[in-house]
Amino acid sequence: PKEVLDYLSKYYLQNKLIKEDWIMYKALVCCRAGMGSSMLLKIKADQVINENNFPIKTEHGNLDSIVGFTGDLVITMDDLAGELKDKVPYALGIRNIVDKAEMKAKLEEFLATKQ
Secondary structure (H helix, E strand, C coil): CHHHHHHHHHHHHHHCCCCCCCCCCEEEEEECCCHHHHHHHHHHHHHHHHHHCCCCEEEEEEEEHHHCCCCCCEEEHHHHHHHHHCCCEEEEEEEECCCCCHHHHHHHHHHHHCC
């Protein structure tokens, strides 16, 4: 019922579990093959996103997934990001898959471009 939805919306807003003006950005995490490295990259990206409450939702794929991708950014390995920068809205390249500090800094750079 509408009353329940209204109550839940107010509860979440009051407890800062969501922001009223929150926009969710869509990210594709990919590598050339879409197998091991990009899956590990997605796991680490999701950890950093969740730990920092970044408004980003990720999906996993390979290079073919870029065709028709309508999201906001592509998270990939550093070497591939250079090749993609003119083909996607924002290419975020990571040098070290397990370096959460690098991931956080680059995601913050992306979010800063959206303000």
